[in-house]
Amino acid sequence: MxxxxxxxxxxxxxxxxxxxxxxxxxxxxxxxxSQRQLATLLSLDYYTFISQLENGRxxxxxxxxxxxxxALNQEPRSFVKTLLSHYDPVTYGILFDETNPDAAAK
Amino acid sequence: MSDVIRFPHLxxxxxxxxxxxxxxxKMSDLYAAPAKTIGADSRTAAIDTVSDFIPRHSPLPETVTxxxxxxxxxxxxxxxxxxxxxITTKVDRGLTDEGDPWFVFMDSLNEVFVHFxxxxxxxLVTSLMQEKPVWGDSLHDLVSEFSxxxxxxxxxxxxxxxxxxxxxxxxxxxxxxxxxxxxALVWSVYLMSDDLVAATPMVTADAPDAAAEAPTADLAxxxxxxxxxxxHILPEVSxxxxxxxxxxxxxxxVADPYAGRDNSGAALQMAALSTGISMKAVGxxxxxxxxxxxxxxxxxxxxxxxxxxxxxxxxxxxxxxxTRAKEAALSVLIATQDKQQQHxxxxxxxxxxxxxxxxxxxxxxTQNIETSAEFAELxxxxxxxxxxxxxxxxxxxxxxxxxxxxxxxxxAASADNAAGPEAAAAPAQTVSTLKPVHxxxxxxxxxxxxFDTAFESFTLTSLDVIAQTELAELMxxxxxxxxxxxxxxxxxxxxxxxxxxxxxxRMFLDFLLRTxxxxxxxxxPTEIIFIHVDxxxxxxxxxxxxxxxxxxxxxxxxxxxxxKSDMAQFDLIA
Numbered sequence: 028m029x030x031x032x033x034x035x036x037x038x039x040x041x042x043x044x045x046x047x048x049x050x051x052x053x054x055x056x057x058x059x060x061s062q063r064q065l066a067t068l069l070s071l072d073y074y075t076f077i078s079q080l081e082n083g084r085x086x087x088x089x090x091x092x093x094x095x096x097x098a099l100n101q102e103p104r105s106f107v108k109t110l111l112s113h114y115d116p117v118t119y120g121i122l123f124d125e126t127n128p129d130a131a132a133k
Numbered sequence: 134m135s136d137v138i139r140f141p142h143l144x145x146x147x148x149x150x151x152x153x154x155x156x157x158x159k160m161s162d163l164y165a166a167p168a169k170t171i172g173a174d175s176r177t178a179a180i181d182t183v184s185d186f187i188p189r190h191s192p193l194p195e196t197v198t199x200x201x202x203x204x205x206x207x208x209x210x211x212x213x214x215x216x217x218x219x220i221t222t223k224v225d226r227g228l229t230d231e232g233d234p235w236f237v238f239m240d241s242l243n244e245v246f247v248h249f250x251x252x253x254x255x256x257l258v259t260s261l262m263q264e265k266p267v268w269g270d271s272l273h274d275l276v277s278e279f280s281x282x283x284x285x286x287x288x289x290x291x292x293x294x295x296x297x298x299x300x301x302x303x304x305x306x307x308x309x310x311x312x313x314x315x316x317a318l319v320w321s322v323y324l325m326s327d328d329l330v331a332a333t334p335m336v337t338a339d340a341p342d343a344a345a346e347a348p349t350a351d352l353a354x355x356x357x358x359x360x361x362x363x364x365h366i367l368p369e370v371s372x373x374x375x376x377x378x379x380x381x382x383x384x385x386x387v388a389d390p391y392a393g394r395d396n397s398g399a400a401l402q403m404a405a406l407s408t409g410i411s412m413k414a415v416g417x418x419x420x421x422x423x424x425x426x427x428x429x430x431x432x433x434x435x436x437x438x439x440x441x442x443x444x445x446x447x448x449x450x451x452x453x454x455x456t457r458a459k460e461a462a463l464s465v466l467i468a469t470q471d472k473q474q475q476h477x478x479x480x481x482x483x484x485x486x487x488x489x490x491x492x493x494x495x496x497x498x499t500q501n502i503e504t505s506a507e508f509a510e511l512x513x514x515x516x517x518x519x520x521x522x523x524x525x526x527x528x529x530x531x532x533x534x535x536x537x538x539x540x541x542x543x544x545a546a547s548a549d550n551a552a553g554p555e556a557a558a559a560p561a562q563t564v565s566t567l568k569p570v571h572x573x574x575x576x577x578x579x580x581x582x583x584f585d586t587a588f589e590s591f592t593l594t595s596l597d598v599i600a601q602t603e604l605a606e607l608m609x610x611x612x613x614x615x616x617x618x619x620x621x622x623x624x625x626x627x628x629x630x631x632x633x634x635x636x637x638x639r640m641f642l643d644f645l646l647r648t649x650x651x652x653x654x655x656x657x658p659t660e661i662i663f664i665h666v667d668x669x670x671x672x673x674x675x676x677x678x679x680x681x682x683x684x685x686x687x688x689x690x691x692x693x694x695x696x697k698s699d700m701a702q703f704d705l706i707a
Binding site for chain 2: 078
């Protein structure tokens with residue numbers, strides 16, 4: 028078999044979404060939901076997407092942030108803020124980084 | 134497409150399961166005996182007379198979790214083929230909390246652009262180009278379902294005009310390896326997404342920074358050794374395109390649309406470069422595969438920018454011309470007396486057509502790709518390959534003639550032998566060396582017409598046509614055209630006497646079916662023929678094609694056509 032390692036995403040490599048996936052999984056389990064049940068709550072076509080997200084691959088579409096927050100019993104603003112810190116760290120830093128005077132002032 | 138060629142049976146038979154290679158096998162076990170009671174659905178009964186020795190994949194058990202090894206192999210091979218085409222992807226896979234597997238392809242920014250998974254035994258694929266997932270019964274079933282359901286999202290007004298999909302007239306026209314079709318699906322998604330094309334780095338053959346992240350020479354060498362396996366799954370037409378388009382002289386004259394792009398330095402890509410394989414050629418091959426299985430394609434901006442009026446040819450035209458070259462070469466060579474002369478003439482016509490279209494039709498609305506005068510070489514190359522294919526047919530014909538020389542003499546001496554050739558005495562010879570020769574005594578057109586009429590209800594691909602033509606010849610050596618159909622329509626007890634079907638023969642058949650995936654099984658009234666189709670491509674001077682037959686006490690015959698070397702392993706060569 029050809030060596031696939033060269034192109035396989037290394038889960039041990041720095042992946043800002045890996046931590047987020049673990050966090051999402053913990054929220055789901057805390058809510059007492061299976062992956063399939065969460066997918067049903069969110070009206071997803073395929074529940075394997077939940078597993079994919081919890082493994083740090085892909086991201087929640089922005090137009091579903093609120094639905095996810097509600098399904099996982101999370102306060103929307105805090106939930107989205109956490110998502111943004113992983114999905115778009117640059118934007119998050121500009122908006123919320125406390126070392127940024129402009130961001131901190133807001 | 135079924136791997137089983139079903140010849141028409143005019144006799145009604147019982148439906149029974151063949152005791153595949155079991156003990157005490159008899160010909161009557163393999164062939165359905167004339168029915169004493171005809172089933173309610175006679176057509177179904179006739180179909181069931183095909184004794185199926187091909188190992189069938191059992192339905193996926195409910196308890197199976199994760200991907201099968203073959204599925205993973207195909208998915209990883211897809212990634213490697215994309216790398217050969219210059220697309221850097223990453224993959225990841227996992228299992229849900231219920232054990233259902235998923236597999237994703239990601240671009241260089243780690244964004245998922247294709248998601249495969251299996252949920253409750255059904256497969257699905259979803260991508261950026263889909264509003265809804267596409268479901269199927271297998272990974273490869275997803276390809277056909279995708280081609281039926283997914284059309285490119287119109288990202289800009291008028292973008293749809295660049296979509297090429299010729300599924301309606303090309304489906305099944307080319308034998309496509311399932312893994313190649315899977316790669317073509319991902320390739321199709323890639324091409325349909327402008328964002329992906331823009332975000333995914335590609336390498337160039339002469340990128341000066343290539344060495345920056347280049348793999349070691351050993352690794353590149355090892356990877357290069359495996360490229361042939363990946364490229365081998367591309368259909369023959371695409372491989373011919375690869376050969377021509379990868380030629381340095383060709384690529385020098387064609388501007389590389391990937392030039393100037395970022396270089397990710399992936400080991401596979403470097404390995405591809407070390408083999409001299411043009412990524413552009415691989416991409417074109419994937420496009421051909423995608424088109425042939427009905428997948429939509431969208432032109433890339435790079436192609437549009439680098440096209441010139443003089444060197445444009447649509448993929449649809451390219452595919453049409455290649456198909457025409459193939460079909461013309463086959464039909465001309467099979468159906469005429471002077472095959473070589475007419476083949477050359479036909480090829481010249483095709484080349485003239487290509488040049489004419491190249492000159493007068495530079496503004497086609499469909500996807501444009503670059504080409505040049507060397508495209509004519511591509512057609513020449515393809516036509517030549519099919520000339521070889523037909524020569525193989527002729528070699529088989531000669532083998533068939535050599536197989537029953539005494540029978541032929543008997544027929545010539547006894548014109549009123551109403552029982553047909555099978556009633557004549559057969560020689561003991563069972564193995565024949567098939568040497569490529571030019572047989573000028575081809576069957577005439579009337580024979581072909583009669584034969585085609587007999588099989589008009591069957592949808593056959595080109596290889597099937599080859600098989601049916603040759604097998605008819607095998608059954609009707611030295612007979613008139615009026616006798617051609619007789620063996621297929623008249624049940625009889627053949628008196629051919631070959632070696633008895635024994636344990637060694639059983640072991641060889643078992644080996645054949647377990648080793649090769651492309652074994653065609655032809656069931657005739659008194660004969661089953663196993664054809665190792667790939668052997669015709671593998672055959673050369675050192676590895677000739679052989680035919681071997683065994684007979685049963687009840688008159689039935691089992692024959693195999695394949696590589697001499699395989700038969701030699703089982704001491705079947707005299």
